[in-house]
Amino acid sequence: MNLLTFSGVVYAISALAGFLGALTGLGGGVVVTPALTLLLGVDLRFAMGASLVSVIATSSGAAAAYVKEGFSNIRVGMFLEIATTLGAVAGAHLVSAVPTSTLAVIFGLVLLYSAWASLHKMHEEQAACSDPLAARLRLDSSYPGPHGFIRYQVCRVKAGFGLMFGAGILSGLLGIGSGAMKVIAMDQVMRIPFKASTTTSNFMIGVTAAASAGVYLSRGYIEPGLAMPVIPMVSSANLSRELRLVFAGVVGLLAAEMIYNGVTGGLK
Amino acid sequence: MTDERLEQIVGNLLRAGVVSAAAVVLTGGVWRLAVEGFAQPHYGHFRPDVLGVRSLGGLALPDAIILVGLLALIATPLARVVFTLAAFALRRDWMYVAITAIVLIVLLYSIGTSWL
Known part of the structure; x- marks a missing residue:
């Protein structure tokens, strides 16, 4: 397989991963890495690197839409990012110390857990609670509902912070977004409504x-x-129509060049 | 500045960052495939071409363009944090200025390792 065909296949896999990730809420990263390593024999660390960068693209693209609609809680996000970024740096440093086979096993377990978590029912109801830390940090907020803004309180801030550190370690160790674990921490532990x-x-x-x-x-x-080839496809799921057209055009060109090469016998 | 206004600006910032970074990556990618599309991919073995930002100078031009796009992509969340810090400072919300500053320091440390 030459580079052109290889990139075309990676392109297609990433598009599918982005679509699956958006559909299941798992995020594209957890799908990209197994696909690259298992189907194309890519080294696990390279696959994790590509996945990690694609995670930035997907999340920033999607966050742009949500932030504007007023669903996300910037204060909760900022506070918990202390935990996730510290965890991520620690996790990323650990990669070189952990054997690749062990990484693969951890990855598989996280994948299983994410799949299980995505089937789990999320909380819609607001549980009554009061955490003095949430009050000090002014974490309580509201999000737009069908009949005006819905207020909510944030519970068990310390436990949530600890879980977020774990989510950060996994993110850095495996090159994934750890979206499932972050949602669990906020939804199950801190009782933040599903949408937020x-x-x-x-x-x-x-x-x-x-x-x-x-x-x-x-x-x-x-x-x-x-x-x-991973980035444009994974990220385009959240971008504008015009941009998706540009990417589709490039895919078309790649496809045409591949067919031409196939017909003329240039592919090996 | 209201929360809503802040959120809108952050949203626009993120979108602009991702779109421009993806465009740069794509430009370098199309060029690279045009130049060496028939070479064999070598991703099965861990022999990295890029060891930090300093590798930028030693890369072929198409690869260097892709890397610049990737760096722009990595810089997008960083820009978001810097902007959020400024917004909290404008509102004299010192507790959140401190919280955001910690996140910024961690990010700068990580990005700093790739320059050394």
Whole structure:
């Protein structure tokens, strides 16, 4: 397989991963890495690097829409990002110390857990609680509902913060967004309503992934040529129609060139 | 500045960052495929081409363009944090200025490792 075909396949896989990620709420990253390593034999660290960068693109693209609609809680996000970024830097440093086979096993377990969590029912109801820390940090907020703004309180801030540190470690260790774990921490533990917790989680994923990205870059996990076909497709799911048309045009060109090469016997 | 206004500006900032970064990555990518589309991919073994930002100078031009796009993408959340810090400072919300500053320091540390 030459580079052109390879990039075309990665392009298609990423498009599918982005679509699946958006559909299931798992995020594209957890799908991209297994697909690249299992189907195309890419080294796990390179796959994690490409996935990590794509996570930044997806989350920032989606966060742009949600932030504008007023669903995400910037204060909760900012406060918890202390935990996720510290965890992410620690996790990213751990990658070189953990054998690849162990990484693969951890990845599989997180994947299983994410799949299980995505089937879990989220809380719509607001539980009554009061956490003095939430009051001090002014975390309570509201989001737009069908009949005006719905107010909510934030519970068990310390436990949520601890879980977020764990989510950050996994994010850095595996090159994923850890979206499922972030939502669980906010939804199950801190009792933030579903709509606000998913969007706030999305808002945080980009910053968490950027915290790992610097370390990944210095360790050589991010290969430009491999990351290139992953990013536009994974991110375009959340972008404007015009831009998707541009990307579709490029895919069309790639397809045409591949067919031409196939017909003329240039592909090996 | 109201919360709503802040959220709108942050939203626009994120979108602009992702769109421009993706465009740069795509430009470098199309060029790269046009130049060496028939080469064999070498991603099965861990032999990195890029070890930090300092590798930028040693790369072929298409690869360097892709890397610049990737750096822009990584910088987007960073820009968001810087902007949020400024917005909290304008509102004299010092507790959140401190919280945001911690996040910024962690991010700068991580990005700093890739320059060394």
